[in-house]
Amino acid sequence: MTFKLLAVSAALIGIAVTGAVIPGICDEAARAAPVTVAAASQQTAPDFTGINNWFNSKPLSLADLRGKVVLVDFWTYGCVNCVNTLPHVTDLYAKYKDKGLVVVGVHTPEFPFERSASNVQAALKRHGITYPVAQDNDSKTWNAYSNQYWPAQYIIDQSGKIVFQHAGEGRYDEIDRTVARLLNANS
Numbered sequence: 001m002t003f004k005l006l007a008v009s010a011a012l013i014g015i016a017v018t019g020a021v022i023p024g025i026c027d028e029a030a031r032a033a034p035v036t037v038a039a040a041s042q043q044t045a046p047d048f049t050g051i052n053n054w055f056n057s058k059p060l061s062l063a064d065l066r067g068k069v070v071l072v073d074f075w076t077y078g079c080v081n082c083v084n085t086l087p088h089v090t091d092l093y094a095k096y097k098d099k100g101l102v103v104v105g106v107h108t109p110e111f112p113f114e115r116s117a118s119n120v121q122a123a124l125k126r127h128g129i130t131y132p133v134a135q136d137n138d139s140k141t142w143n144a145y146s147n148q149y150w151p152a153q154y155i156i157d158q159s160g161k162i163v164f165q166h167a168g169e170g171r172y173d174e175i176d177r178t179v180a181r182l183l184n185a186n187s
Contacts, residue, residue: 042157042161042162042163043161043162044160044161044162045062045070045072045145045154045156045160045161045162046062046141046144046145047061047062047063047144048060048061048062048104048106048134048136048141049140049141049144050136050138050139050140050141051134051135051136051140051141052117052135052136052137052138053117053120053134053135054132054133054134054135055120055121055124055132055133055134055135056124056129056130056131056132056133057131057132057133060102060104060132060134062156062160063160065102065156066158066159066160067100067158068100068101068102068158069096069100069101069102069155069156069157069158069179069182069183070101070102070103070104070155070156071089071092071093071101071102071103071104071153071154071155071156071175071179072104072106072145072153072154072156073085073089073103073104073105073106073151073152073153074106074108074142074145074147074149074150074151074152074153074154075105075106075107075108075150075151076107076108076109076110076114076150077107077114077119077120077123077127078109078110078111078113078114079110079150079151081150081151081168081169082150082151083127084169085151085153085169086127086129087127088172088175089103089105089131089153090127090128090129090130090131092172092175092176092179093130093131095176096179096180096183097131099183100158100183101179101183102131102132103131103132104131104132104133104134105129105131105132105133105134106133106134106136106141106142107120107123107133107134107135107136108136108137108139108141108142108147108150109137110150115137117135120133120135148167149167149168151167151168151169152165152166152167152168153165153166153175155175155178155179155182157182158182163178163182164178
């Protein structure tokens with residue numbers, strides 16, 4: 001084994017074990033232009049498909065969640081931008097879970113080591129994530145949403161329509177206001 005190959009292997013093992021991130025690898029969403037779906041162009045949200053594991057929940061379907069406001073958060077634990085959004089997502093969940101919000105994290109791996117269920121479970125514990133998380137190792141739910149970025153958030157109204165979409169970090173107040181409006185709650 002060459003020294004370069006050995007160094008790269010050691011780095012990947014270190015990332016997998018520690019859950020560290022490589023700055024610059026997953027920051028394409030931060031540079032992406034924000035995307036918001038206008039009310040006039042609402043589309044029915046695709047269901048969760050091809051899920052390998054469910055954490056913190058039994059398997060969910062959007063049909064089962066009708067009548068609830070759903071935030072679908074595409075992320076992966078090795079992405080620095082995703083990790084930066086997690087406190088905002090967990091705070092939103094804590095704030096509105098008793099008022100009708102369901103957060104579903106969709107963990108779609110970018111790298112092979114992110115496919116490990118035990119690594120995902122360790123990341124959930126490390127970040128205090130208690131809402132349902134679907135492990136989308138084959139990117140089937142990712143593809144159903146035509147998603148392109150980590151992180152990405154989709155807000156689905158009580159009738160199952162996507163009413164808000166955002167790629168990257170930020171817009172946390174707008175996400176909160178959208179959820180609050182849909183729940184008729186004061187934010």
